[in-house]
Amino acid sequence: MTKRIIIENGAFAVLNAQSGQTSIKGTMVIENDRIVHLGDSLPAQFDTSDAERINGKGLFFLPGLINTHGHAAMSLLRGYGDDMVLQSWLQEKMWPMEAKFTSQDVYWGTALSVVEMLKGGTTTFVDMYDHMDEVAKVCEQSGIRGCLMRGAIGLCPEDVQDAKLKEAVQFAKDWNGKANGRITTVLAPHAPYTCPPAFIEKFVQAAHDMDLPLHTHMSETKAEVEQNVKDYGLRPVAHLEKLGFFSRPSFIAHGVHLTDEEIATLAHYHVAVSHNPGSNLKLASGVARVPELLRAGVVVSLGTDGPASNNNLDMFEEMRLAALIHKGVSGDPTAIPAAEALRMGTVYGAKTISLPDVGLLEVGMKADMVAVDIDQAHFIPHTDLVSHMIYSASAKDVKHVWIDGEQVVKNGECLTLDEERIRHETQQCFEQLLQR
Numbered sequence: 001m002t003k004r005i006i007i008e009n010g011a012f013a014v015l016n017a018q019s020g021q022t023s024i025k026g027t028m029v030i031e032n033d034r035i036v037h038l039g040d041s042l043p044a045q046f047d048t049s050d051a052e053r054i055n056g057k058g059l060f061f062l063p064g065l066i067n068t069h070g071h072a073a074m075s076l077l078r079g080y081g082d083d084m085v086l087q088s089w090l091q092e093k094m095w096p097m098e099a100k101f102t103s104q105d106v107y108w109g110t111a112l113s114v115v116e117m118l119k120g121g122t123t124t125f126v127d128m129y130d131h132m133d134e135v136a137k138v139c140e141q142s143g144i145r146g147c148l149m150r151g152a153i154g155l156c157p158e159d160v161q162d163a164k165l166k167e168a169v170q171f172a173k174d175w176n177g178k179a180n181g182r183i184t185t186v187l188a189p190h191a192p193y194t195c196p197p198a199f200i201e202k203f204v205q206a207a208h209d210m211d212l213p214l215h216t217h218m219s220e221t222k223a224e225v226e227q228n229v230k231d232y233g234l235r236p237v238a239h240l241e242k243l244g245f246f247s248r249p250s251f252i253a254h255g256v257h258l259t260d261e262e263i264a265t266l267a268h269y270h271v272a273v274s275h276n277p278g279s280n281l282k283l284a285s286g287v288a289r290v291p292e293l294l295r296a297g298v299v300v301s302l303g304t305d306g307p308a309s310n311n312n313l314d315m316f317e318e319m320r321l322a323a324l325i326h327k328g329v330s331g332d333p334t335a336i337p338a339a340e341a342l343r344m345g346t347v348y349g350a351k352t353i354s355l356p357d358v359g360l361l362e363v364g365m366k367a368d369m370v371a372v373d374i375d376q377a378h379f380i381p382h383t384d385l386v387s388h389m390i391y392s393a394s395a396k397d398v399k400h401v402w403i404d405g406e407q408v409v410k411n412g413e414c415l416t417l418d419e420e421r422i423r424h425e426t427q428q429c430f431e432q433l434l435q436r
């Protein structure tokens, strides 16, 4: 039987319109997991008798937000090491604690993050971590869409490296296409500074063999770039190019320190960049050259990075930061306009992780959608609603969320996960970690 949802009197974000118009008022029809109509009125062809009817008055509908880089289970370490530079933050604070994480820790930490993301309008997230079977289970249970990978740090003996690669390959095989197609998998050596070249090459080979994309952290800090030159005689982009990394569909996190030539190389290989403005500011890594990347034709999307370097998973905040900091740095108020920031948080995210049918509210697309409550003081008057989403909104304004046409958040409550239990369990996990 066809499950039908009809939303009337709503305002909908349209991010691809030739006219430049960014929102329309009208009616949307969803059948099962897809959008089948978006227009002024309800055409007679749709049987309304058994449809769920939603009054869209006071709501603004956006494509679900897509978080293209993170480590969800790091919510367990939120606030555990702040105000530090990347290398000491990782080596002194994060890695010693992460080494003690059990599968249970990763399960509860990820669930906590997924509750936060869903309630904040994120319908798809990218996750690079270990104990990834637990992350996949959270995707199955919560209804979220996940692009998942077992990240691997190669600062260890070769047999341990090989075991990590094997685990990454096994995970990617086991879970690709699972959770009704909501899970896709990727291979991910953690970064050029944590993975010896031969280890990265093994990942590249495996990605070829399995026809999978690649993801990694790249050019996040100036120190990383300088160290790469010292160690390998090349900056990270040329280094990864030489190792064949860009011969696969790939996307990198950060890309803060890039030359014009490196930007051209990324454009040439269609390498997408996950821009993480909140994390980059907090770790004082620098400001990525996003306007230049976009001008060069690089797909730039947005990520929060892990909740220990942000310290929340609010994609509205990332969109706002992206829209603001590049104006500040360039002295050009047109650098990243509101609609472009919203595209970075939605359709460019879908392009980054090669999901052709999410990221836009259009007929034929998956019904991954967020309804924002616009009857609030900070959204009045209803002038330009897309502008309001970037400059005035936050995660707390999200009222309803659907993924694949299934409602996962209703009136601000997550329907699929038990938030109260998850908050309790995660607090327990953290306290036990301190004692192990």
Ligand SMILES: N[C@@H](CCSC[C@H]1O[C@@H](n2cnc3c(=O)[nH]cnc32)[C@H](O)[C@@H]1O)C(=O)O
Residues within 6 Å of the ligand: 071, 086, 090, 094, 095, 098, 128, 129, 130, 150, 151, 152, 153, 154, 164, 190, 191, 217, 220, 279, 305, 306, 309
């Ligand atoms: N524990 C695994 C690697 C997991 S990948 C995820 C890793 O990325 C780390 N991480 C989180 N945020 C950042 C960042 O901004 N830059 C670099 N690494 C990060 C995080 O601490 C975690 O260790 C192993 O030993 O092979």
Ligand SMILES: [Zn+2]
Residues within 6 Å of the ligand: 069, 070, 071, 217, 253, 305, 306
């Ligand atoms: Zn990261």
